[in-house]
Amino acid sequence: MKQAGSILVVDDNPDILVAVQLLLKQHYQTVVTTDNPFDIAKTLSEQQIEVILLDMNFNHDAISGQEGFYWLKKILAQDPSVVVVLMTAYGDIKLAVDAIKAGAADFIAKPWINEQLLGVIAAAFSHAKDKQQVGKLTRQTQGLNLALSGHKFDFLGQSSAMQQVFTTIEKAAKTDANILLTGESGTGKELAAHAIHLASNRSSQAFISVDMGAIAQNLFESELFGHKKGAFTDAKADRVGRFELAHGGSLFLDELGNLPISQQTTLLAALQNRQITPVGGTKTLAVDIRLICATNEHLPQAVLENRFRQDLLYRINTVEIRLPPLRERVDDIPLLAKYYLDHFSHKYKRQLSIAVEDMRSLCHYHWPGNVRELAHAIERAVILSDGDVLDIGSVVGQGATPVIGKNNVVKPSKLLTTRADNDDYHSFNLEKLEHSTVRSALKHHQGNVSQAAKALGLTRGAMYRRLEKYGL
Known part of the structure; x- marks a missing residue:
């Protein structure tokens, strides 16, 4: 035959x-x-x-x-x-x-x-x-990376604060040391985890990300360790867990501070033994992973409050890297704004630029949601802006606080800032304030759009968009 x-x-x-x-x-x-x-x-x-x-x-x-x-x-x-x-x-x-x-x-x-x-x-x-x-x-691994990771933005920064982060990542990435990423929500912890993986000796292997706060308590072990067919009611086929998928590569556990104590114990055992047993299985599987964790919780405080195991904290933070909030790296805002503007302009087939005075306004805003807020704001502005200049008025969400001068005159370059002396710090609805300000400037200059725009620090195009927006 x-x-x-x-x-x-x-x-x-x-x-x-x-x-x-x-x-x-x-x-x-x-x-x-x-x-x-x-x-x-x-x-x-x-x-x-x-x-x-x-x-x-x-x-x-x-x-x-x-x-x-x-x-x-x-x-x-x-x-x-x-x-x-x-x-x-x-x-x-x-x-x-x-x-x-x-x-x-x-x-x-x-x-x-x-x-x-x-x-x-x-x-x-x-x-x-x-x-x-x-x-x-190899193709399966590449497909797995693509399916689980999706599109990731570049991990950018030129400020001294970010240069320190990059230096620490460069040193730690080449080892297999467990890394804990800390910082406020939206500071780029997942991007940092990707950067660590790509700079490591495991870069050609899988990067598996798990949002620990999104896993249902009854599915915790199944998600992480996998399960065998028939292990529970809905287990209609064998399933490979995230630990096994990450074998040879990196496992990123995001929002680790949200994990209940009972699940922390299970996780600690797997990390200590470097072995897992699928739910419903009898054989243990050895796993070789590089562990990266992230949290916006202050874990030492959580330990004192008995919400987080101290031995687990010791296990995961061989190296701790704090990602600074955007307000501590203002020098990076122009770089990030241009990066996201280029990305979303390409995505939505637009050609937009940011006026100098508007970029200054972006730098003056507090950005409580950090880099994630900036990215979402730029995307929204690209979609909503008319003409070829980004409409900064549509970038910052409702509730941003302007600065009011001693004579109740709005300082245009400070329109979007939340950082000001307490004596001059008042809360207004941004859209109502903008409407009132544009109308007052137009009235003061007797309907001369060019002069009113100049007084407000706006381009003529930006001024006309606001006139149309408010029906003036």
Whole structure:
């Protein structure tokens, strides 16, 4: 019975091709032959070839084997999954060793013994299946990373505060030390975790992210450790847990401070033993992961309040990295604003810029939601803005607090700030204040739009958008 498999034989001797084809066709379903090595690329592009039996010399009296090495290199460059066996009438040990080093799976001398050739070809097909399986697993890992991670923004910063963060990440990433990322919500802890993974020795493996606060208590072990079919009512098939998916790579546990004490105990046991047991299973699985955790909780305080295990805290924070809030890295706001503007302008097919005075306003805003708020605000503004200049009035959400001067005159460049002296600090609805301010400026300048816009620190385009917005 013929085995499934396709082989290409390349030799300039017609008698060799006939002899090989008669022999191999008895054992394999597809045997393709050619006397011209320039046909190889076309054949590989048109057919699924698993093994190539390649002559090493094609010119008359050629004995160096260099032609075979040349075509071997071309084949592997076009399709690395193909297994190549080289053959020559002038075989010796050195040539065989050089062929293996160059990427050949094996080497055979002519004339051959049929049983020997069949053994070499059988081994080549076995090797081909192994290479195909490795390629499949690599694609699965890449697909898994894409599915679980999705699009990630770049982890950016030029301020001194962020340079310190980058320096610490660079030092810690190259080790397998457990890392705890702390900081307010929206400061970029998941982006930092990705940066650590990409800078580590595990960067080619999976990065698996788990939001610990979003896992239902009754599904905690199933999510992390997996389960066997029939382990519980809805377990209709085996499931691989996040620990196993992250094997060889990095496991990111976000919002770890939200984890109940009972689940902390289970997690600690898995981290200490580096072993897991799927729910409903009996065999333990060894796991090799790089652990990265993140929280906006003050965990030492949670330990004092008996809300977080002290031994778990010791386990996860070999290195602690604090991500500064955006108000502590104001120098980064122009960089981040331009980055997100470019990204969302491309996404929504817009061409927008930020006026200088509006960028100044962005830098004066407090950004309680940090980088996440800035990104969402820029995206919203890109969608809502008319014309070719970003409408900053639609960027900052309702409730932002303006600065009112001593004579109750709005300072335009401070319109969006929340950082001010307490004597001048009052709470107003931003949209109502803007409406009133634009109307008053227009009245003061007797309807002259250009002068009113200049007084408010706005471009004419921005002024006209506000006139339309408020029906003035």
